[in-house]
Each structure stands twice: as C-alpha cells, then as structure tokens.
Amino acid sequence: MNKEDVKEVIVGALSEYLDMKGINSEVNEHTVLIGTNAVLDSIGLVTVIVEIENMLEEKDIEVSLTSEKAMSSAISPFRSVGALVNFVYDQINEGNAA
Amino acid sequence: MQREKVVLITGTRKGIGRELALFYLGKGYTVVGCSRKEVDFFDDHYSHFCLDVCDEKSVISMVRQVAKKYGRIDVLINNAGMASMNHVLLTPYSTIKKIFDTNVYGTMLFTREVAKVMMKSKKGRIVNFTTVATALRLEGESVYAASKAAVLNFTEVTARELAPYGITVNAVGPTPVMTDLIKAVPKNKINDLIDRQAIKRLGVFDDIKNVVDFFVQDSSDFVTAQTIFLGGVNN
Ligand SMILES: NC(=O)c1ccc[n+]([C@@H]2O[C@H](COP(=O)([O-])OP(=O)(O)OC[C@H]3O[C@@H](n4cnc5c(N)ncnc54)[C@H](OP(=O)(O)O)[C@@H]3O)[C@@H](O)[C@H]2O)c1
Numbered sequence: 001m002n003k004e005d006v007k008e009v010i011v012g013a014l015s016e017y018l019d020m021k022g023i024n025s026e027v028n029e030h031t032v033l034i035g036t037n038a039v040l041d042s043i044g045l046v047t048v049i050v051e052i053e054n055m056l057e058e059k060d061i062e063v064s065l066t067s068e069k070a071m072s073s074a075i076s077p078f079r080s081v082g083a084l085v086n087f088v089y090d091q092i093n094e095g096n097a098a
Numbered sequence: 099m100q101r102e103k104v105v106l107i108t109g110t111r112k113g114i115g116r117e118l119a120l121f122y123l124g125k126g127y128t129v130v131g132c133s134r135k136e137v138d139f140f141d142d143h144y145s146h147f148c149l150d151v152c153d154e155k156s157v158i159s160m161v162r163q164v165a166k167k168y169g170r171i172d173v174l175i176n177n178a179g180m181a182s183m184n185h186v187l188l189t190p191y192s193t194i195k196k197i198f199d200t201n202v203y204g205t206m207l208f209t210r211e212v213a214k215v216m217m218k219s220k221k222g223r224i225v226n227f228t229t230v231a232t233a234l235r236l237e238g239e240s241v242y243a244a245s246k247a248a249v250l251n252f253t254e255v256t257a258r259e260l261a262p263y264g265i266t267v268n269a270v271g272p273t274p275v276m277t278d279l280i281k282a283v284p285k286n287k288i289n290d291l292i293d294r295q296a297i298k299r300l301g302v303f304d305d306i307k308n309v310v311d312f313f314v315q316d317s318s319d320f321v322t323a324q325t326i327f328l329g330g331v332n333n
Pocket residue numbers: 108109110111112113114115116132133134135136149150151152176177178179180181200227228229230271272273274275276277278279280
C-alpha cells in the first residue's frame with residue numbers, strides 16, 4: 001500500500017465520521033486531530049482510530065494503532081492527518097502490522 | 099438462516115462457562131468459546147478456540163476470525179478465571195501473576211477487541227465475572243479478591259467509555275458454586291462464607307444464568323455499570 005492509499009483510508013474514515021456528526025470541515029493532511037483546534041473530541045478520535053484499523057483490516061492489512069510506540073511517542077502520530085498517514089505507512093512497511 | 103445472536107464466551111471447557119455455552123446453544127444462539135484445552139461437547143453452532151486469554155495475539159486473531167465469519171458479535175461473556183485460595187504470606191509471585199493475567203488482563207483484552215467489533219453495530223452486551231469474595235473482603239483470598247475488584251472497577255469505567263457506542267458492561271458476582279474452581283477450598287471455609295450471605299445456600303448454575311441473561315436481553319439497554327452479587331451480598 002502506498003502513501004496515497006493510506007491517506008485515502010484515513011481521510012475516508014475521518015470524513016465519514018464528521019459527516020455522521022454533521023460537522024462541516026474540510027479534511028486534508030493539515031487537519032488537526034488533537035488539541036484545541038482539533039476537528040474531533042476525544043471520543044471522536046477513538047472512534048476514527050478504530051475505524052481506520054477496521055478499514056485497513058478489510059484490505060487484509062492488520063495494523064494496531066494503539067501500539068506502545070504510538071502512545072508513548074513524544075510527538076503524537078495523532079496530531080494531524082498528515083502525521084497519521086506517515087505513522088500508519090511506517091507501521092505497515094516496517095512490518096509492524098500485527 | 100441467521101441465528102439469533104452471536105455470543106462469545108471465554109472459559110467454556112468446564113464449570114460455569116460450559117454451562118453458559120450449552121444454555122445459549124439451547125436458546126438457538128451461535129456460541130464461540132475458548133479455553134486452553136479442548137471442550138468435550140459438540141454442536142453445529144459452537145466453535146472453539148484453544149487459547150490463553152492473556153495471550154494478546156491469540157485473542158486478537160480469534161476475535162477477528164469470529165467477526166469475519168459472522169459479521170458481528172452481540173454478546174461477550176468474560177467468564178474465564180482462576181482462583182488460588184491462599185494466605186497472602188504464602189502466595190508465590192508466579193501465582194499472583196497468573197491470577198491477574200487470567201482474571202484481569204484476559205478480561206481487558208477481550209473487552210477491547212470485542213468492543214471494536216460491537217461498535218460497528220452500535221450495540222453490544224459485555225458481562226464480566228467478579229465474586230462475593232471481593233464484596234466480603236474474604237480472608238484467604240486476597241489476590242483473587244483483588245483481581246476481581248479490578249474487574250469490578252473495570253466494568254464500571256468501561257461502561258462509561260463504551261456507552262456512546264451502545265455497548266453495556268455489567269458484572270455478576272456469584273457465591274460459591276460447586277466447580278473445580280473451589281474444590282480445594284475446605285468445607286468449613288465455604289460454610290463460613292455462606293453464613294455471611296443473606297440467603298444461606300450454595301449457588302447453582304441457574305442463579306448465574308439468570309443474572310447473565312438479564313444483562314444480555316435487548317430490553318436491558320438502559321442497564322450498565324452494574325454488578326449483581328448473588329445470595330444477598332453487598333459490596
Ligand atoms: N465457582 C465459584 O464458586 C465461583 C464463585 C464466584 C465467581 N466465580 C467466577 O466464575 C468464573 C468461572 O469459574 P468456574 O467456577 O466455572 O471455574 P472452573 O470450573 O475452574 O473453569 C474455569 C474455566 O476457565 C478456563 N480458563 C482458565 N484459565 C484460562 C486461561 N488462562 N485462558 C483461557 N481459559 C482459561 C478453563 O478452561 P482451561 O483450563 O481449558 O483453560 C475453564 O473452562 C470465574 O471467573 C470465577 O472467578 C466462580
């Protein structure tokens with residue numbers, strides 16, 4: 001899976017969630033996922049992360065986004081869509097997929 | 099034809115878990131079970147996984163396979179458990195770890211993985227197992243009681259965390275029931291415990307099935323974060 005494909009999955013999961021919640025916000029790699037300017041609240045972030053895992057799993061890519069690496073990293077991979085794309089892409093390609 | 103509900107029960111080889119598996123098969127549900135060893139019963143609507151509930155990889159793989167096969171999991175019953183009736187001064191660290199691995203971490207892993215499947219259907223029922231030994235602060239069972247206290251608190255917090263997804267989480271706290279779990283406990287110890295219950299008798303499987311099945315009902319969708327102790331025991 002290349003980076004564009006990963007981005008498509010992440011943007012897809014996020015857009016779907018925002019649509020469902022009636023939140024009107026453009027989604028691109030700069031979209032902020034945590035902190036004060038985030039488009040999501042904490043439960044929203046949890047839901048989207050699990051949804052991304054599920055969507056990847058449907059493509060037979062098993063990756064755990066709740067790894068210790070993700071949770072303990074000094075700069076959170078969940079800070080923006082772009083950061084998350086890089087993180088997921090690395091997880092898949094480092095063979096860290098669970 | 100789609101069976102009524104898909105129920106995942108841990109610890110189905112013997113004791114309460116086995117009874118619950120047969121009970122839900124009898125009700126026409128699809129039951130998926132697990133334990134470290136094979137089961138001695140067979141049913142077209144039962145499938146078994148041999149695994150240790152604290153082995154994360156096996157748990158993830160089992161839940162994924164079940165979700166793939168049935169498309170959903172309606173009910174999770176975290177029944178697998180082990181006890182060690184022992185004075186704290188005589189309890190080896192390896193036993194302490196094994197008890198927490200099975201009772202606490204096993205429950206946590208299955209909850210996490212199954213809840214991810216349940217959230218897709220926006221509903222689900224999780225039933226955990228605690229014990230009256232926790233409520234009674236029973237001497238001689240400190241580690242076991244502490245592990246089940248962890249399960250109780252975990253039940254209450256996850257009930258809140260999973261409520262937005264339509265998933266309820268509750269727990270049952272049985273009194274002693276004659277299974278292998280308590281066969282090594284001296285009779286006078288069991289009698290002392292029963293004496294502290296409001297209703298002074300041993301528990302039977304039906305007592306537990308009744309409470310579990312109450313939590314599992316569709317109509318129990320407003321019941322969450324609760325623990326029901328049997329026999330008239332309060333925490
Ligand atoms: N019986 C009582 O008096 C009583 C009272 C209060 C609460 N409880 C609770 O009720 C639940 C069931 O107890 P029980 O009396 O039915 O016990 P049991 O007769 O000893 O059965 C325990 C079941 O759990 C499975 N199991 C144990 N450790 C496991 C592990 N690490 N991984 C996977 N499966 C495991 C066992 O199968 P394998 O050996 O094949 O793995 C077996 O099927 C437990 O949570 C217990 O704490 C029981």
